[in-house]
Amino acid sequence: MSAEQSGAPARPEQPTSDRRRWLGxxxxxxxxxLIIVDSTIVNVAIPSIIDDLGITSTQVQWVQESYTLVFAALLLVFGTLADRFGRRRMLLIGVSIFALSSIAAALAPTGDFLIGSRVIQGVGGAMILPTTLSIINATFRGRERGIAFAVWGSTxxxxxxxxxxxxxxxxxxxxWRWAFGINVPLGIIIVVGILFAVRESRAANAARVDGVGAIFSVIMSASLVxxxxxxxTYGWWLVDKPFTIDDWTWPFAVSVIPFAFAVAAxxxxxxxxxGLHRQRQxxxxxxxxxxxxxxxxRNGNIAAMIVSLGEFGIILSLPLWLQNVLGYDALQTGFVLLALAIGSFVASGAAAGFGNRIAAVWIVRAGILFEIIGLVAIALVISTDTPWWQLVIGLFVYGFGVGLATAQLTGVVLADVPVEQSGAASGTQSTARQFGSALGIAVLGTVLFTSLGGGLDSRLEGSVPDATRAKVxxxxxxxxxxxxPALEKQSPAAATAAREAFSDATRYAAFSAAGFLTLGLLTTLSLVTGRVREDDDAVTDAAAAPPVAA
Structure with missing residues (x-):
């Protein structure tokens, strides 16, 4: 740094600079x-969290949903703020918030406290993702940028x-508390590495944050979810359970849920x-x-949202079913789910190998088709005694499809977008995907638990008194x-019925996910089939440009 300021030649310092860039x-x-690991860890740890904190199935959805919802709502906001006030600064703040909220999650005494901690984690995660993409765009150019994004994605x-x-x-x-606690030492290592190896950068003409638009986006997404x-819980139309906040109770005979949907609309x-008003100005x-x-x-973003809805929603039900019905522990569940990650990893390499010979949209369609086949295969083998290897086959095929689709969908969505607008376009696509993930957890979680309740009730009807049946x-x-498992000791017949009902509900969730993916596949039929442009900077900017506002 001092050599550059004094006018001395920079060449002798270049190797060190290069090493720091790549270390950064x-x-x-x-x-x-860290964000990805946290999500997958939580999926596996959920059954243990239920046992320890006694959280309800609704809280289970919120443990997952609160993070995803906040993450999706704030991606564009923090991408813009990072460009204005400093990307390294925003990344440091984001990692710090994520690590501190992980401490709160690890020490959570109640389910509500854990959900609150997950909300704050979502804030930290929304600071991290767009900022890292911006830093890569600002630090690397040309061929090096493509290598940098490959390293980023492989990691x-x-x-x-x-x-x-x-x-x-x-x-x-x-x-399960260590599933969150592990983020703390990792966060400290990351902060030290950022301070040592990542340079500060800002956009010369960064856009101002649309604060009102951000508020509207949070209102519509939160009320819908x-x-x-x-x-x-509260009733889809009429009140099943009173909605209360402290001493205030919802005063109408119609449930609060239709009101929530009206607010979302x-x-x-x-x-x-x-947004259109600001655009005209x-x-x-x-x-x-x-x-x-x-x-x-337009159509590509719709496809991305629907595909994300189908992709991520099923991950909520599988760990619960594996541990509560098949009796797997968390580590065995992790080994089974590993097949999905391996399939995705294999597909990402395959997509890179023939991506220049086959139009990207056909790779996306093939990926979604593999996802559907994998989910249907999983749904067909789900029972109270399914062998692990049958699940692994379906999960591998499903993961292979995820890898194909996600590796190429960005290029398809941005194929006709002007290069100078690729950052804003990529941000829009990231938001569409995250919002689809949030909807997937909400919709498929509701399918799972509603089907579980109805199926178990019908199985126990006639063999168990009404009052007892409702309690079970x-x-x-x-x-x-x-x-x-505890029910097994009191009533083996009721426990068997519960396992069968949970298996059916998991099957319905898998078929529902496959249905949404089929809808997503149909939306790709209107997409262009030409090859993605091959200009180096255009491709790298479009494929991984930071999700920031226009």
Whole structure:
């Protein structure tokens, strides 16, 4: 640094500078991998969390949903703030928030406290992801940028495979609390690495944050997800259970859920109207509304959202079923789910190998088709005594499809987008995917637990008194199946019925996910089939540009 300031030749310092740049790449890749690992660890640890904290099935959905929802809502906001106020600074803040909230999650005494901690984790995660992409774009150019994104993606893929095993080991041999606690030493290492190897950078003409648009986006997404998750609790139309906040109780005979959906609809209208208003004034918007005139961009984002809905929702039900019905421990569950990560890793390499010979949209379609086949295969073998190898085959095929689809979908969505708008377009696509993931957890979780309740009730009808039957159903559903082993000691017949009902519900969730993926496959039929442009900077910018506002 001093040599450059004094005018001395920079060449002797270049090797050190290069080493620091590449070390910085590893550091920021691990920072993003921290988010991925946390998600996969939580999936495996959920049954143990239920046993320890006694959380309900609705809280189980919120443990997953609160993080994903906040993450999706704030991606664009923090991407813009990072460009304005410093990317390294934002990354340091994000990692620190993520690590501190992980301490809170690890020490959580109640389910509500854990959910609150997950909300704060979502804030930290939303700071990390777009910032790392911005740093890579600012640090590397040309061929090096493509290599940098390959390293970034490979690190994330590898950690995604490690996550279930790490979570299973920590949960089985120690405690689910270490599944969150492991983030603390990793966070400290990442912070030290950022301070040492990552340079600060800012955008010369960064856009201002659309604060009103951000508020509208949070309102519409939060109210929609609240309605989807809580509908079975408070009633989809009439009141099944009073909605209360402290001493205040919902005063109407109609449930709060239709009101939540109405707020979501009004939020969508307000969000779009406000964004178009700012766009006409030439001001920044949360989403790049003008790009939705491009058919491939518009339809591609719809496909990305629907595919994410089907992809991520099923991950909620499988660990619960594996542990509560088949009796696997967390580590065994991690080994089974590892097949998904391996399939995805294999497919990512395969997609890179023939991506220049086959149009990207056909690779995406093939990937979605593999996902559907994998999910249907899983659904068909689900029973109370399914052997592990049958699940592994389906999960590998499913993971292979995920790897094919996600590796190429970005290029398809951005194929006709002007290069200078690739950052805003990529941010819109990232938001669509994350919002689809949030909907997947809400919708498929509701399918799972609603089917579980109805199926168990019908199985016990006639053999168990009505009052007892209602208590058993509520116990199994509210515990997300964790009460089944204890139920075995009191009533083996009821426990058998519960296992069968949980297996059926998991099957219905898998078929529902396959249905959404089929819908996503149909939406790709309107996408362009031409090859993705091959200009180096255009491709690398479009494929991994940071999700920031226009």
């Amino acid at each position: 790449l590893v550091v920021i890749s691990v920072a993003v991998a 994330i893929g590898g950690m995604a495979a490690v996550g279930p095993l790490l979570g299973g080991w920590l949960t089985t041999d120690f405690s 609240f309605g989807l998750i809580e509908g079975r 009004l939020g969508v209208v307000a969000f779009v109207a406000w 030439g001001r920044s918007t949360m989403l790049a509304f003008s790009l939705f005139r491009i058919a491939s961009f 159903v509520d116990l199994v559903v509210d515990s997300a199946g964790a009460a089944i």
